[in-house]
Amino acid sequence: MTTKIITLIVLVCAYSFVYAQKGNVWNLKKCAVVLTYDDALNEDIDNVAPALDSLGLKGTFYLSNYTGTLDTRMDAWKKIGANGHELGNHTYYHPCLGNLPGRGFVTAEKDLSRYAIQRIDEEIHMMNTLLKAFDGKDKRSFAYPCGDVKIGDSAYLDPLRKEFTGARGTQPEMPQIQHVDLYNIGCYGINGQTGAELIALVKKAVDAGSLLVFLFHGVGGGHSLNVSLEAHSQLLHFLKQHEKEIWIAPMTEVASYIRQYQSQTK
Template identity: 60%
Template sequence: MVKLAGLKQIFGNKSNIMINIKSCLLFIPLLLAGTSFRPQNTQVWNNKKCAVVLTYDDAIDVDLDNVVPALDSMKLKGTFYIIGSSPVVNKRMGEWRRAAKHGHELGNHSLFHPCDGSLPGRSFVGPDNDLSKYSVARTVDEIRATNSLLKAIDGKDVRTFAYPCGDRKIGDVFFYEQLRNDFAGARGVTPGLQTIDKVDLDNVDCYAINGQTADYMIALVKKAMETHTLLVFLFHGVGGGHNLNVSLKEHSQLLHFIKQNEKDIWVAPMVDVAVRIREYQVANHLKRN
């Protein structure tokens, strides 16, 4: 009834209704053509309102002890950004392999996690792992070697990368430019929500979580649903295991909210979402193939 009243308001009285319908029909193809290219169209995110990606960095024990069981219990899939040299990779390789078999992505977080020690606040960077002292060739080679290691674990050829410390440059060179063909995309550390046409696959935005509440994280998910955008979470410790941490309870509440709203949220590993974004951007001539 509300709809009918609305139509009457738009088209006017019965006497005028046919002529108005005819004139409106002429515009329908135009309207459809317009909407099919609008990124607000919910079809772009696997027919959901938004995409949410859960990422967990640094290959730490809590990934396998806390996170994988929590995700598996709710049939949610995440991305684990693996440091190739992490002792947890060697020690628990069978468990990483099982996690990949369950549909989680093993993403590449480099071999030794080099960060730019020349930047302010980087006293934690030792001379051996200082990205500012790396050559571009060495950086690229180590990241490719990590892909080989990850392929030996999960058998996959397509995955995503995450910049250690979010550092993208060595001197003036964006080193990932040489790695574009090795990955579906790369996650950065800048906070932001973007529609599918605006996502930069060389530097995907994300929200780094350290001590925030479930309410804060759920508000971000709601915002992504309203704006039809991509929301990426970056976690380190979950229930401990890292100095950047979120409590088990807050993390669990977030997962429950996502699960309860799964009809509206496309929850997928970064690689699946990145592949989808690339398809969209290439099809709409927003990005070269």
């Protein structure tokens, strides 16, 4: 067998492997979609969780006591966790940087720019303890309140990275699996989009073979950032209809998979 033939065979085999893997790196699916819901709203309990459960889909609820439901509806959150949804950490008091434009809603007591690193890390750790009391789990992900990742020049989550599978930021992006920054995972914040617009994002992720994370606040009310029940339902039904090619899972499951994939391909 000549050298040229051997080289040709090697190239054909390599091409076949790449072709077989293309678009199927996401747990043998074409893309991954993570549905995340912030701030522990009543609407998450009353609207979102029943909609997800009716279709057998699992989401991630990033809990803080921003609205008080951790105190008033503790049993409901425990049930949501028991049903296979992730209860993620969004800090207890939801502090944000108050020294940025458009942050007039941030009170002095919850101004992250006035926090010490130790203070925010203790609050995050405290929230993990509470969430474990809810669901009994040690494995979960984090979401930065307002997408703020630093106090001054310091990334405040760095000392606690080992406590989380990953952390969601707020920058809109659909990264390929090898380019996902596990401690600042991008997402698309939803506010007023139609069902067709939400589905268009999913189709884009399928075509690109990428990760798509949705960030919802109000679903059918409850927040100034809101999406209609109809639009949300249309998205969920589309995902269910296409789950043979779309991997829909909680953030901690997807982040763990990404970590393993990245470690094996370095």
